[in-house]
Amino acid sequence: xxSEESRITRRDFLRTAGSAMVSALAVGPTLSAWxxxxxxxxxxxxxxxxATPLDxxxxxxxxxxxxxxxxxxxxxxxxxxIVQAVSDLRPDRxxxxxxxxxxxxxxxxxxxxxxxxxxDAVAVFTGAPDHARHVVEVLNHGKHCIxxxxxxxxxxxxxxxxxxxxxxxxxxxxAETSYYRPECILARQLWEDRLFGEFLYSExxxxxxLSVGAEREAxxxxxxxPTWRYGLPPMLYPTHSTCFHVGVTGExxxxxxxxxxxxxxxxxxxNAYRNPFWNMVSLCTTSGGRICRNNVFWRxxxxxxxxQWFGNKAxxxxxxxxxxPFIVQPEGQAPMTVCPSYLHLLPEPMRVPSGHGDSHAxxxxxxxxxxxxxxxxxxxxxxxxxxxxxxIVAMESARRDGEQxxxxxxxxx
Amino acid sequence: xxxxxxxLIALPALSFVPGTEAVEPPTDMLTVRDGQWTWRREVLPxxxxxxxxxxxxxxxxxxxxxxxxxxxxxxxxIGGTEAGIVxxxxxxxxxxxxxxxxxxxxxxxxxxxxxxxxxEGMPWYPYQAYLLEVVVEPGxxxxxxxxxxxxxxxxxxxxLAMTRAATARPGPLALYTRDAIARFFGWELAEAPxxxxxxxxxxxxxxxxxxxxPWAVVGPGRWTWTGTDHQRLRQRATVERSxxxxxxxxxxxxxxxxxxxxRPGAGGAGMLFQCDDKAEQGLLAWLGGEFGNGTxxxxxxPLDALWGGESGNWHYDTExxxxxxxxxxxxxxxxxxxxxxxxxxxxxxxxxxxxxxREAATREGHLGFMxxxxxxxxxxxxxxxxxGAVVTxxxxxxDLGQGWTTLGDGAWEWADKDAVRLRQTGTPQRxxxxxxxxxxxxxxxxxxxxxDTGSSGGLVFQASLDGREGFAxxxxxxxxxxxxxxxxxxxxxxxxxxxxxxxxxxxxEVMTDRVAMRCYAADGQTLLSECPAVYxxxxxxxxxxVIGALCRGGRAEFWDWQYTP
Ligand SMILES: NC(=O)c1ccc[n+]([C@@H]2O[C@H](COP(=O)([O-])OP(=O)(O)OC[C@H]3O[C@@H](n4cnc5c(N)ncnc54)[C@H](O)[C@@H]3O)[C@@H](O)[C@H]2O)c1
Numbered sequence: 001x002x003s004e005e006s007r008i009t010r011r012d013f014l015r016t017a018g019s020a021m022v023s024a025l026a027v028g029p030t031l032s033a034w035x036x037x038x039x040x041x042x043x044x045x046x047x048x049x050x051a052t053p054l055d056x057x058x059x060x061x062x063x064x065x066x067x068x069x070x071x072x073x074x075x076x077x078x079x080x081x082i083v084q085a086v087s088d089l090r091p092d093r094x095x096x097x098x099x100x101x102x103x104x105x106x107x108x109x110x111x112x113x114x115x116x117x118x119x120d121a122v123a124v125f126t127g128a129p130d131h132a133r134h135v136v137e138v139l140n141h142g143k144h145c146i147x148x149x150x151x152x153x154x155x156x157x158x159x160x161x162x163x164x165x166x167x168x169x170x171x172x173x174x175a176e177t178s179y180y181r182p183e184c185i186l187a188r189q190l191w192e193d194r195l196f197g198e199f200l201y202s203e204x205x206x207x208x209x210l211s212v213g214a215e216r217e218a219x220x221x222x223x224x225x226p227t228w229r230y231g232l233p234p235m236l237y238p239t240h241s242t243c244f245h246v247g248v249t250g251e252x253x254x255x256x257x258x259x260x261x262x263x264x265x266x267x268x269x270x271n272a273y274r275n276p277f278w279n280m281v282s283l284c285t286t287s288g289g290r291i292c293r294n295n296v297f298w299r300x301x302x303x304x305x306x307x308q309w310f311g312n313k314a315x316x317x318x319x320x321x322x323x324x325p326f327i328v329q330p331e332g333q334a335p336m337t338v339c340p341s342y343l344h345l346l347p348e349p350m351r352v353p354s355g356h357g358d359s360h361a362x363x364x365x366x367x368x369x370x371x372x373x374x375x376x377x378x379x380x381x382x383x384x385x386x387x388x389x390x391x392i393v394a395m396e397s398a399r400r401d402g403e404q405x406x407x408x409x410x411x412x413x
Numbered sequence: 414x415x416x417x418x419x420x421l422i423a424l425p426a427l428s429f430v431p432g433t434e435a436v437e438p439p440t441d442m443l444t445v446r447d448g449q450w451t452w453r454r455e456v457l458p459x460x461x462x463x464x465x466x467x468x469x470x471x472x473x474x475x476x477x478x479x480x481x482x483x484x485x486x487x488x489x490x491i492g493g494t495e496a497g498i499v500x501x502x503x504x505x506x507x508x509x510x511x512x513x514x515x516x517x518x519x520x521x522x523x524x525x526x527x528x529x530x531x532x533e534g535m536p537w538y539p540y541q542a543y544l545l546e547v548v549v550e551p552g553x554x555x556x557x558x559x560x561x562x563x564x565x566x567x568x569x570x571x572x573l574a575m576t577r578a579a580t581a582r583p584g585p586l587a588l589y590t591r592d593a594i595a596r597f598f599g600w601e602l603a604e605a606p607x608x609x610x611x612x613x614x615x616x617x618x619x620x621x622x623x624x625x626x627p628w629a630v631v632g633p634g635r636w637t638w639t640g641t642d643h644q645r646l647r648q649r650a651t652v653e654r655s656x657x658x659x660x661x662x663x664x665x666x667x668x669x670x671x672x673x674x675x676r677p678g679a680g681g682a683g684m685l686f687q688c689d690d691k692a693e694q695g696l697l698a699w700l701g702g703e704f705g706n707g708t709x710x711x712x713x714x715p716l717d718a719l720w721g722g723e724s725g726n727w728h729y730d731t732e733x734x735x736x737x738x739x740x741x742x743x744x745x746x747x748x749x750x751x752x753x754x755x756x757x758x759x760x761x762x763x764x765x766x767x768x769x770x771r772e773a774a775t776r777e778g779h780l781g782f783m784x785x786x787x788x789x790x791x792x793x794x795x796x797x798x799x800x801g802a803v804v805t806x807x808x809x810x811x812d813l814g815q816g817w818t819t820l821g822d823g824a825w826e827w828a829d830k831d832a833v834r835l836r837q838t839g840t841p842q843r844x845x846x847x848x849x850x851x852x853x854x855x856x857x858x859x860x861x862x863x864x865d866t867g868s869s870g871g872l873v874f875q876a877s878l879d880g881r882e883g884f885a886x887x888x889x890x891x892x893x894x895x896x897x898x899x900x901x902x903x904x905x906x907x908x909x910x911x912x913x914x915x916x917x918x919x920x921x922e923v924m925t926d927r928v929a930m931r932c933y934a935a936d937g938q939t940l941l942s943e944c945p946a947v948y949x950x951x952x953x954x955x956x957x958x959v960i961g962a963l964c965r966g967g968r969a970e971f972w973d974w975q976y977t978p
Pocket of ligand 1: 066068087088089111128148175177356
């Protein structure tokens with residue numbers, strides 16, 4: 001069994017650390033002083049050590065598209081970001097985006113917004129089936145892009161995204177909220193510290209009871225017409241859960257077998273995806289020789305994104321809608337029952353409670369910081385596809401009654 | 414505006430992924446002496462010492478000096494012995510003084526390991542970052558630790574005398590670990606310390622809590638004594654819910670008493686009685702409802718509201734007496750809570766005897782204190798408050814019955830004998846009526862609403878029984894609004910306004926991580942306005958809430974309540 005850390009070579013690390021450092025030093029005196037601690041800060045009033053090393057003079061001008069979920073981020077609070085313009089096809093949502101981000105300029109569509117030469121990067125929060133097309137549109141107009149999950153819906157789109165990103169050399173990040181839930185950050189640290197011992201198995205899941213009640217009406221229909229969520233196959237929305245394995249271990253999911261469950265609900269009879277399933281369970285093997293079980297359910301009396309990670313020396317359980325508490329149980333140690341807060345890693349104005357385990361402010365800042373520091377962001381395209389593609393293949397497996405299928409790899413050559 | 418010039422360099426795909434092999438960091442940043450040091454990134458670049466055994470030592474070669482405030486964020490891993498910073502060391506990081514966090518709390522040691530000063534009780538959690546600081550002046554040093562916000566002081570030493578020679582030799586800052594994995598970032602040498610010496614440093618006033626200690630603290634609060642006489646207890650942190658339970662008290666069917674003062678901004682505070690030391694069972698006399706202008710409530714844990722009075726009865730920065738009693742009335746277990754003025758005589762609010770169940774009334778338990786979203790102080794309590802507190806006056810509490818509770822300064826009544834239409838007849842600042850029996854989380858909530866002149870109001874949905882959490886779909890003379898019960902305006906539309914005498918149907922929708930509202934004409938079909946779904950934190954979904962009505966500034970009627978999950 002390969003060791004947890006064997007997949008990064010010493011050369012990779014040096015290149016990584018080296019380029020981060022080089023670009024860090026290139027940014028300006030603030031960063032180098034902060035990082036290398038060259039001088040006594042005689043002129044400054046007492047205050048906590050700078051939590052962000054970024055040069056405040058460097059601003060990224062973003063355009064935000066999609067006034068539903070897209071209005072729930074902190075672009076206006078990031079010291080290195082300016083919201084240059086917003087867009088939504090719906091005038092009410094366009095106005096709402098302007099209200100939230102205190103922005104005067106609004107465009108009728110993403111297609112118009114990308115023509116604005118004063119925009120450096122675009123935050124795409126449109127419906128999932130449009131993501132690949134919209135991201136390609138943004139990159140082809142020479143702008144960096146952060147996009148809501150999932151990255152894409154088909155293998156062809158995955159290939160197109162990879163080609164476009166590599167051809168343009170621009171930055172892509174997927175706004176996967178699970179990645180910056182505090183439990184996920186902690187799990188990454190425990191993995192890195194080898195606290196799990198031999199890491200054996202992860203159970204990752206996303207439960208969202210969207211097929212019943214008011215939520216069904218609100219999410220499945222807009223102005224009487226079905227939305228993109230109407231009949232959306234659960235496994236085409238896999239990243240909230242796959243992230244808990246891929247985003248913790250850095251591994252790739254390599255093979256998948258998946259089964260689904262559905263009923264006679266009309267939604268499962270006439271949806272655009274020909275999807276017959278409400279709930280799907282997939283079992284994956286990983287590049288590290290481990291097992292990952294991934295559930296995505298739309299009809300269940302449970303809610304939330306969570307995981308449990310099992311090793312022979314420690315296990316970690318995220319809290320759940322069933323009342324399960326947070327706990328890390330390491331061998332021979334007292335259990336850990338308080339999950340750390342990581343808000344201090346953000347610039348002070350961004351240390352605000354935000355959705356999905358306070359992850360929104362992290363995603364906002366990581367994208368901006370990556371652009372300012374000229375480095376790859378967390379959850380860049382390769383990670384995004386490693387979280388998205390296993391679901392696309394899982395859906396195919398479920399259509400073939402659970403046949404185990406290989407998951408193609410879209411990593412950089 | 415400067416355009417960001419982003420170089421088209423494709424960084425290696427693995428540049429950000431977790432887990433790095435042990436590699437020495439670039440030498441101009443850290444010179445590694447011992448241990449397995451790597452750089453990792455979690456938003457910020459962070460130095461990590463990854464060996465769980467032996468010594469780890471890395472020297473920050475470009476940070477050099479003697480006098481000043483040396484500081485660094487230190488995040489100890491689980492189960493290690495100690496991790497921290499070295500100052501006044503030689504160029505190799507040897508010698509000097511070591512300030513570390515670990516199994517023995519916060520400790521300043523000489524190079525030979527001997528402790529110069531320590532705070533064994535400093536609470537810390539693995540994988541949480543703390544900012545450690547050593548302040549060096551000629552002939553003396555002092556140390557302090559802060560929480561991860563870099564501002565909240567956790568512990569502070571007095572000045573500690575050193576030889577002038579020991580504090581005069583310029584040297585680098587070093588990072589160290591002893592049998593511990595740890596992470597470090599944000600190291601710097603500043604001229605001024607982050608805090609001067611303060612008389613009330615948390616370590617001097619810390620409550621003795623923990624296994625086997627006289628007190629148990631539940632939740633994330635910071636409970637401290639306000640003075641070294643340990644008479645007055647204060648919860649200092651703006652945290653969700655926090656309780657301190659005095660294990661040395663014990664009893665049932667008796668009276669309990671304390672003095673309380675709630676600080677501005679806090680959501681509420683109260684006295685636990687006959688509770689267990691996990692604050693899972695027991696009773697609670699609570700100052701809640703409207704922030705700073707609320708009511709006394711009686712709860713049975715886990716947070717089941719049994720009684721609540723009118724708003725406007727407790728205020729910030731005002732001293733009160735809270736008194737509680739339990740008794741058996743035949744087979745019925747009863748409790749009574751009172752809010753009194755600081756004279757301990759004048760009763761402001763009185764619940765009267767409330768059926769709390771035999772088990773809660775007779776269960777032997779402790780005295781304790783609880784805060785919610787802010788700071789409060791408690792004092793004037795003793796372990797042996799006896800039975801027989803005399804209750805003299807009681808203010809009348811209007812009772813709507815039918816499972817309804819009112820909060821705030823409204824005047825509520827039934828508009829009909831069948832108790833179908835609820836009417837608010839006053840000119841309240843904020844009047845709430847909540848229906849304890851219509852409960853739920855996700856779904857559609859609805860009612861009819863008819864405002865009178867000058868009145869703002871509407872449907873309250875998924876509300877907590879103390880009226881602090883939840884949402885309101887409101888019609889005001891200025892427009893339609895979706896508000897949080899904390900007063901936050903989440904959405905508004907000025908095109909639809911409250912009109913005196915006109916009937917509306919209001920609905921609220923709660924979905925997994927968002928809420929929305931609609932306003933219809935009296936036919937319940939004609940949609941006048943709706944808001945786009947507004948995202949709310951997904952923790953919202955853990956709250957079972959109730960339906961209700963909210964009214965401000967004038968008369969209004971409410972009826973036809975519905976909740977559809
Ligand atoms: N936890 C999470 O990460 C999380 C949570 C919720 C939603 N999401 C994702 O966020 C995205 C948005 O979700 P939502 O609930 O707001 O969806 P939605 O369908 O309600 O909103 C999408 C918006 O995009 C707008 N839009 C579509 N095409 C456009 C174009 N060409 N130009 C301008 N605007 C355009 C639409 O008008 C619409 O208002 C989805 O991809 C969803 O998967 C992620």
